[in-house]
Amino acid sequence: MARITMREAISQALWEEMERDPSVFILGEEVGVWGGTYAVTKGFYDHFGAERVRDTPIAENAILGAAIGAAMVGQRPVAELMTINFAFSAMDYVVNQAPKLHYMFGGQFKVPLVIRAVGGGGRQLGATHSQTPDAVFAHFPGLKVVSPGTPEDAKGLLKAAIRSDDPVLFLEHATMYQVRGDVPDGEYLLPIGKAKVQREGRDVTIVTYAKGLELSLKAAEDLSKEGIEVEIVDLRTLRPLDMDPVIESFEKTNRAVIVEEGWKSYGVGSEVAARIYEQAFDSVDAPIVRVAQKEVPLPYNRTLEQAALPQVPDILAAVKEVLK
């Protein structure tokens, strides 16, 4: 066990899997000589060589199409999209090819592919580079969508994603690479599609993931000082969605706040809230409150951008709202 950053945990998972399995290789923009635009693959090119750490043209369709093809014939590519916003340039592959090929050909093809992509706002990159469109991708059956909120989960889930025979979209948050946490050394795998209680509490259930977890943990400390104990359920995987720990927690607290960084409309919170109402209506003591991004394209100006993104005070207010 070592206390390392999210970046180190992701890097470690990739490194270990490449050492373990020669069919694993990385491809993407600036993953090689540059070392990755977020330095996740720093040192990989020198160690594994140009064949296994492949710098691609700036051509997302080529990157993902080639990764899918190589996966179909038995390799295990990890394709990196420099940001999730660039997935829109190759949306066909993310939602219309990779998740369909196994089903549509009657189980003949397998696509053991991982697409790693950085997302999230808060870096003053303007509207087209700052999105958290996770819910869009989680809409499609056939794709697995994973988004860890701790270094430990990042390592365990990325290793599992690489070993999965299904296509996995692995979403990392750009402002979380420096988050530190205890991470087991060496072989450490976590099942995809399992939510986890990251903090226990009796009063309110907060359902969240990724950046929302970081914010919710901070909010939980403030609330604890006021005698309010929240339980935090981290979804970790958005598809397939594991509602069991959510329902179990909700049946204890009878109140829920859902925190996500994406927009509220048609979002992760909408889905989770609907499922709570469907599965545990008798336990509802207060209307569920969703904390999410304001419904605007993210502006460049720092003050405006921060005002649009969900913040700790928004969570505090939401928790108090459901406790009214």
Add this chain to the structure above:
Amino acid sequence: MNKEKLLDMYYQMVLIRRVEERGAELYQAGKIGGFMHLYIGQEAVSTGLVAAREPRDRVITAYRDHGVALNCGISANEVMAELLGKVTGMSKGKGGSMHMASVEKNMWGGHAIVGGHLPIASGLALGDQYAGNDNVTICMFGDGATNIGYFHEALNLAKAWKLRVLWVCENNQYGMGTAVERASAVSEIRQKAEGFGMSNERVDGMDVLAVYEAASKAIDTVRRTGEPSLLEVVTYRFRGHSMGDPERYRTQEEVKKWQDNDPIGIFRRQLTAKKAATLKALDEIDARAEQEVQKAVEFAEASPEPGMEELFKDIYVEEV
């Protein structure tokens, strides 16, 4: 080429023609749903191409895929069953007309998004390059697909990374109902390969032997040099783009002109001129293909529908 192989190619072309004709009838009868794109008129293209490959060479194509599937060795039974949406189809009735494939026969689909399979073809070849073999991926697509971004990204990557792909453009003159010269900056598609520094050829797609010769040469070049190449095959579809095509974009005279150039008719004349077969022997092959298709229709009609358990099967490889 030996006589046996020639006659087998002839058989395949007639088989495709008959499968498509029966398919059209079954479609009109409401037994086949969705979109269906017939290969009638283009049989020489995939027959010549696939005859030129080694079994280890991969084939991937667009949605006009019934003929390619048959050439690759997928049975008429499976093709017909898939068209009828039966569980005995190669894709268990879940893919339909546009999604025929067989890993065993090295036929990688059957892809319905125009141009979408081109980067995937680069990927198949990347997988082979990574594995260290010299398999060639033969990627077929229409003229329409050369105007979309995928084409350019895929060819650029293949050349930059030295991937063994033979790009085969089936130029059948129209992208749906829009003539090549109305949609493409250059109407000779092979010119597009020049921009990627890629070797290229143009061949008469109504002459199966010419296609075979050109494909053999191109596959050999790709295998030997470890570089991609492009082959433009000039052809014509005798039927509409799909079953619901009013064909307002071309004249009967034009269609007639090409039908006089029927690839099956041309091949018959070549075979008799070479004395590879008598007309009677060719007629017997026609009858054999007819029988095979009749059997396939009976097989497909008698086959069961996929059960409800298929609905939720194969969404993921791993249980979730």
